Structures are given as C-alpha cells and as structure tokens.
Amino acid sequence: MKKIINDPKTVVAESLRGLAVAHADVLRVEDDPAIVVRVDAPVAGKVAVISGGGSGHEPLHGGFVGQGMLAAAVPGAVFTSPTPDAVEAAVKATTGDAGALLIVKNYTGDVLNFETAAELAAAEGLDVRSVVIDDDVAVKDSTYTAGRRGVGGTVLLEKITGAAADRGDPLDAVEALARKVIGQVRSIGVALTAPTVPHAGEPSFDLADDEIEFGIGIHGEPGIARTPALSADELVARMVEALVTDLPFGEGDKVLLFTNSMGGTPLVELYLAHGIAERLLAERGIVVERRLVGPYITSLEMQGMSLTLLKLDDELTELWDAPVNTPALRWGV
Amino acid sequence: MKKIINDPKTVVAESLRGLAVAHADVLRVEDDPAIVVRVDAPVAGKVAVISGGGSGHEPLHGGFVGQGMLAAAVPGAVFTSPTPDAVEAAVKATTGDAGALLIVKNYTGDVLNFETAAELAAAEGLDVRSVVIDDDVAVKDSTYTAGRRGVGGTVLLEKITGAAADRGDPLDAVEALARKVIGQVRSIGVALTAPTVPHAGEPSFDLADDEIEFGIGIHGEPGIARTPALSADELVARMVEALVTDLPFGEGDKVLLFTNSMGGTPLVELYLAHGIAERLLAERGIVVERRLVGPYITSLEMQGMSLTLLKLDDELTELWDAPVNTPALRWGV
Amino acid sequence: MACTAETLAAALRAAAAVIAGHRGELIDLDRAIGDADHGENMDRGFAAIVSALDALAPKTPETPAAVMKLAATTLISKVGGAAGPLYGTAFLRASVKLGDAAEVDGPLLVEALRAALEGVQARGKAVGGDATMVDALIPAVSAAEEAAGSDIAAILTAAADAADKGAESTVDLVPRKGRASYLGERAKGHLDPGARSTALVLRAFAEAAR
Amino acid sequence: MACTAETLAAALRAAAAVIAGHRGELIDLDRAIGDADHGENMDRGFAAIVSALDALAPKTPETPAAVMKLAATTLISKVGGAAGPLYGTAFLRASVKLGDAAEVDGPLLVEALRAALEGVQARGKAVGGDATMVDALIPAVSAAEEAAGSDIAAILTAAADAADKGAESTVDLVPRKGRASYLGERAKGHLDPGARSTALVLRAFAEAAR
C-alpha cells in the first residue's frame, strides 16, 4: 500500500485539519467527536440539513458543507459510519428552532447510528427528522438484502434539500422534498480497480486486468457481477439500461444526469462516458436538463464510475440552480 | 490496461464531446482541428488568453475555458502538444483587436508548435504574444535540460491572466502580468504510481510497492529520484523545502498554496498533505492567504501530488478572487 | 466461581487482547464480503473499553452491570459501523438484565446472554440463517441455556463452542443482512466477520472465567 | 536510378509502413525516458501522409519538392509534440532545397539531407551528443556527403547505416534536449526514440531506392 499518510489511525483526523484550514471561510472542524460544521452555524430560522457516513468518499460529505447545502457533516473512520454521539454533536452545533433533517445513506451501520442519534437529539427537545436514501439499482430488494445502498443520489439530495433549507422552507417541507427526491433518483456504479482501505493495507478485491465489477457500491465491496472489460459504449449502455428501466425513466422525462468518478478514473474518461450517456438518453427521448460531472462521491482511489439520474421538475431544477458555496460545489455566490 | 474508452485513437475527441454537452452554457468544442472555445468568443475589446497542450491533464486546459479564465484551450493527443494549425484555429476563433496571449508550458513540443502558430497568426495581422511557464523546481537549469517544465503554476497563471483580460487590461499589461506571475511561482511533484497512456497500454514506469518518484512531471516520465516511500510528514517537508529554498519564499511572504492531486490520489490524502504544508509554511512565517486544493492539473490516473506556491501581492490576490465561470473553477458568478 | 465486577472487567480486557490479535483476520474476512473495517472497528472499540477501565483504575465500576454498561456505551461511541450499535445494544441489554447483582451466577449469565441476543435482533432485524453475528449468538445462547446449571466457566465454554460452530455455518449461507447481503450468492463460501468476532469474544470470556 | 515524384511518394509509403510496424517499439522507447507517445505520434503522422497521397491518387504532386512539401505540412499538422515540428521542419527544408527539379540525383539528395539536418538544429537547438534525433542525422548526413558520387540507393544506404550507429550512440549519452533531459543521468542506457525513428525512416528510404 502506498498512500500519502502518516498513520492509518490518524488519516481522517489529519485530513479534516487540512480541510478546515483550506476552507476556513466556509466551514470549521470540531474534534472529538469529529464534525464538520458551517462556519455560520446555527443559522437562525433555517432547517439544518446534516449528513455523514464513513470517510473515504470525499468530497462527500465534508466538501458539501456550506451555504445552500449541508449545515454539518459527520465523518466516520474510513468506510465506517460515525457513532451516534458524533451525529448528535453535529445536530447540537447546527440545529435551532427550525429543526434538522438527517440524510442517511442506507447502510445498516449508518441507519442504526443515525437512528440512535436522532433519539438522543429528540430527547433534548430538538425537532430532528431522518430520511434514508437508497438509490442504487444494483442491489436487490430488501427481502434478500439490507436494501438498496445510498450512493450518487446522495449528492443531489444534499444539494436540493440544502437549497430548500436555505430559502427558508420549514422542516415538514424539506423532509417531504427529500422523500420526493429519493423517490425519483436512481444510480448504478462500476469498478475497474479496487480501493485500498488504509488500515487494511491491501486492495479490497482482486480484479484481473480484463475484468470489471458491475453494480459496485462505494465501499470496495465486490459488485453484483464480475464481467470481462467492456468498451465504454457497451459499459455505459448497460448502465443506462439498468437505470432507465428501474424507475422507469421514459420519453419526455426531464432529468439531471450525474456522471461520477469513483476517484481514480480520470476526467478524460469520465467526460467520454458522460458524452455516451447523454447520447443514449437522447435516443430514448429523455431530456437532460442539468448535469454534474466529476468525482463527487468516491471510494478512495478506486477506478470506476457511477451514473445517477434524477427526474426533474421546475421546483427541483430551481433548487438545483440555487446558490451554493461549499468546497466542492460552488455557484451563484 | 483498463480504461473507460472505446479506442485509444478516439479518446480525446470523444471526451471533448462529453465536455461540450456537459458545459454548453460555458463553452463549445470545434472539430478538426479540435479546440475548446468560450461560448461567447470572441469577446469584443478583451484580450483572449489561450492555452493548450497534450490531453490527459484534465481539467487543464479545457476545464478552464470560460468567463474570467481562458478564451480557448487547444487539446492535443494524450501527452502530445497540439499542432500549430489547431492553436491557430483557437486564436482565430477568439481573438479580436485586443489581441491574444498564448500561455505555453515549457516543453519542447509545446514551445515549437505554439511558436509556429504565433507566427501564422501574426502573419494574419493578429496581435499575439506568448509566455512560457516553467515553474517546476525539480528540473535542473536549461544548460543541461530542455529547461524547467510548466506544471501546477499554469493553473494559477491562467486564472490570473484570465481575470486581467476579463477586467479589460490591454495586451501589454496582461503579458507583463503573466511574466510577473511566472517569475514568482514554483512547483514540485511526486508520484506514487505511474499513469497508463491509452495508446501505450502499459504503465509509464514501474514502481515497487515501497518506492515513490520524487520530482515528477505530468507526463509519466520518471522523476529526478526514486526514493523509498515516505510518511506524509516527511514527503511534504521535502516538497516544501524544495519550493521555499528555490525562489526563495521567506518570512512574511504572502502566498497562494495550491495542493494538487495528480489524478489518482484521493481527496482524503490530499487534504491531509495540504494541512501539513500549511503547518510547515506557518512555521517558516510564510503566510498562506489563498489556497486551491484538488485535482486541477493531472497526469491521467497517476497517484501523487504537487505543491505550487505563488507569491501574492494585492493585485494578484484581487485577480485570483475575481469572478470565474469555467467547468473546473467557478466562483463569484 | 461467580463473576464479580472485577472478573468481568478482566474478561473484557482479555477479550480486547484477543480482538487485537485477530484484528487482521477480521479485516480480511470483511474485505472479502464487506468493506474491510470490522477488525479495525472492533479493535478500536475494545481498546477504548480498556482505556475506559484504565481511566477508572485502581477502581472498577461497582457492579457487573456497571462494567457492562461502561463497555456498552464505549462501544456505541467508538465503534461505529453496523458492529458498534449491535455490540453496543447487546452489551447494554445484558447490563440491564444484570441489574444490581454484585455477582453474576450461572442463571443470571444465561439470562444476560439471551437479552443480548434479543437486543441484537431487535436492533438489526436479522434472523438465524441471515449470515450475521446472530448465527453465532443463537446457538451460543441455546447452549448456555442447556448448561445453565453448570458453573460460569462451563456455561461460557458451551456458548463459545456453539458460537464457533454457528460462525462456521455462515460460510454456506447467502447473507441477507448487512453489507455482505449486496453480494448475494457471491458471498457464499465466506465466514461472516461479525459472527467470527462474536465467537472470539465469547471464547475470551470463557477462557477468562476458568 | 534517380528519384522522381512517384518514387519519392512510394518511399514515403514504405516509410509509413515501417513506422507502423515499429509503432510499439517507439512507444516503449519513449515510455522509458519520455511520455510514451513517439510511436503513436509518428504513426499518426506517416499514416496521414499516406492518406494525403491517397487523396490525390492516381495523381502525384508534380515534383519531388511538392511531394516533400505535402509530407512536411502533413507532419506539422498531424504529429504535434516535439517530433512534429522537428520532422516537419526537416521535410520542409528538404523540399525547399529540392526546388523545381523533376528528378533528384545524388548531389541534390545530399544537399536536401544537409538542409533537413540544419532545419532540425535551427528549430530544436540540439547539437551532437544531446541524445536526440540529431545524433542520428549528423552521421547520416556526413556519410551521405562521403557517398555523394554514388547512386541514390547507395547514398541512402550509407546514411541509414550511419544513422543506425548514431542512434545507438544515444544509449550512452546523458540527454540535454527534449523530455529525456529531465531525467539526467537516469536516462543513460536508453536509446533515444527520435534517433531511432530517424534511422528507421532513412532505412525505409534506402530500401525503397533499391
């Protein structure tokens, strides 16, 4: 394992120190438990949108803290959901009378730890709601599994609910909006290589030079199928097919297309894949009205990509376009 | 080799198609020769700042086309400088009476091709100036080499001259500004892994699992020294030492610190390294007033990082802060 | 020999040592079908229990229940992931069951084990056969109940033996809870890391009780 | 046999085939001390020359100079990198030297080769010993000058032989121009890719002239 680190045990804490000093105008980092908080939190009269999860998916979530997006992010150890006391600390640091919305990616650990945190916060008289995002179409339904994973859709959900909170929507409305977004966003991912978790020291799986993992998550777990390497055209076609048949997305639908790098895939490849996805959607009469292309929800240095489709309407488009000022997403300010 | 591509020969063209459709509000792509042009070019009365070079360094340069930065970018094949006719096409598409500044990274190929293009454009009556950026302190002086390479400083140079052009500075002033920036910016890079050029199909060099390349460029060429892997603290200390002793940067200097990922290094590591660099600079009394952290000038999927230091004054800081609206850098708009 | 607060604390320290020794193994098990953190998570949690006990030393919390509660809250606040809340709940429920007893005897131990299992199932919703730590715990609790008349060491040894077998049984199962469930059939042939760590903790307790 | 526009065009097609056949080798040479693109660049350029000739077929540009100029402009607009301008300049200077001759004889060929070398040096500022294509060209031109009285095939064969040796000599040099110069001493022991491609092109011309 080669990484730019000192000690696997201190990676997250040291990285947060760098994040804090690089973006002191937007956020601050509190230690023990580690949380990333908007520099101006709590913002009076506004719902605090809070998310978190294991580290190693940067810029998710800490890179999305700031005006128009997250009030706080709760980073766990690498690939490990944070503990309830950390989530609770984030709630307390950011939540006023308007309450808080917790965005929880659907993993057993995240769900359980955030659940406990929400109970703790409620016991302190705070109005805290939770939504669970589960947009990964690669996972079978929850009779057989822990349920669909929360992946790329999380980024869009955080942006859109953050914008709603920023314009002053009450908690009921922000929560309802979140459920609406979750209902109409779908993702699918692939991996070309495995990530190496610092404390594990070895790649999370072994792939031959002519194999890829289809239907991968963001934690280095193997995907639903190992297949021979495919051309970009074939690969993206399979991904688009998996997405549009799931919701389904159909002719005339307006969508946001989010083409995400898993970390190690360079932009030259990512834009190439994005172009293919746009073409395939156009062929189906699906109208791409907004797009996001880049490494926004990653799995350490894993090479691979994911596609996320969100069905848009005027409200969602407006909230997507609304000003945002975070380390990783910034416009309108 | 595993990549999300169809054919090594069409990688750049297909990738540009994706870039164009993803950012149609900001730029357009012209084919044959391939160039990336501001959507509103030529902008009357304003100097066109133009750059280009081999592809594989994305978001450089295409991702920096837009208001407040580049008027056009000229992408060559992967790691191959573009040809003079492509550069000339970019000049013609964007240059009016105010003239154009060509930002050339110091590589033999870039210098020769841009030189020819500048002559061709001059022959058409256009006022075209060139500056050559050579900020890489890893390279020995030019009696023994092709001269220092142009690396991370290029991003800062493009932003700052683009801002000057945007506010209406005349060509003489933009050119002088460029030379000033070049005079006070320095970079150093390291690699943990090698990139794989699509048409080569194999990693550009072999590194053992406990070795790194110190003093690397952005084209997969080996560095100045192969050393055993170092802790982040040691590695960043060596990099900072190489930078500050070169210009030199000293106590009381105000600087912009740019911590750049070579592509495959995840943000969690990059912020960790950034935090260390900030601390080491603070210990030397060097004042970091602005920072940029992320993958902005890359070498395909290579793992590694570079540090760039630019000495700031009020003018440079103001130009850095000025509005920019490009795919990869966006603020103030 | 009955179990006092001191002996329980010693057992927890022993478990921490065992988990530390198996950190790499648990990471590798989780790497195959999960996200490669279970060994790190458990080690962080149990090391934190030792630190928490050290911080009180030379004192020990007064009752076995208080020791268990300290362990539970430490696990909840230090482990994270799925294992943190599940182990934390198990320890918390056991601690509640122990009440204010100054010593834990066989029958109380068995009740506490049953409470722990119920806690894990209430929280994680896994049933036997889902290829989780529950597959180690269910047979462990049954074996303990059968041995309820014996002394604590014998009860824990029976539980640990059964947990070992139960953990082994996960190799042939298709996981339906937790991260391994995403793999479906592909997870077959792999030992569940949480079941393994459960067996390791019970074994450490059994050894400590001798 | 003297060289007409047709035979020159045929020689260029032959060179394109040779370069295509050595594409991988040139990439590997450049991978070791550069950026792994020289074979791709040369192949793209020479393939484009063939396309340009095909586009005119069955006609050929009228004079050898016109053929050379077509090749030069094609290389300049298709190769890029360092090799594009350098090869392009070499071909362009050679074409200028060929003037409006309908056939190229030995002495004119030698003058054209000398002009090509001077063009490369004017553009790239490399001298002998810098470990570049110049180290293949200098001995090639000298050998051609010595053989100036012979026929074209003999002159080109002498040049190609010398270019081979000159290219080989780069193995022991520390590069001082181009990308390989960044490596300093580390580049020692490696053949310069541009010197190798220069020798290959000259050999292809020599073979075609037989």
Ligand SMILES: Nc1ncnc2c1ncn2[C@@H]1O[C@H](COP(=O)(O)OP(=O)(O)O)[C@@H](O)[C@H]1O
């Ligand atoms: N719903 C559940 N019920 C019981 N045990 C579970 C459940 N989900 C996961 N587990 C257990 O947790 C273990 C994984 O723990 P760990 O790796 O620390 O957390 P994570 O899966 O969040 O990375 C699994 O091996 C399994 O035994």
Ligand SMILES: Nc1ncnc2c1ncn2[C@@H]1O[C@H](COP(=O)(O)OP(=O)(O)O)[C@@H](O)[C@H]1O
């Ligand atoms: N200044 C120079 N003068 C002569 N030849 C040079 C010079 N710089 C580079 N070369 C030649 O160009 C070759 C590299 O060409 P190529 O790989 O296509 O371009 P690049 O170096 O831009 O990637 C080198 O092997 C060398 O022979």
Ligand SMILES: [Mg+2]
């Ligand atoms: Mg985990």
Ligand SMILES: [Mg+2]
């Ligand atoms: Mg090149």
Ligand SMILES: [Mg+2]
């Ligand atoms: Mg795990």
Ligand SMILES: [Mg+2]
């Ligand atoms: Mg090259």
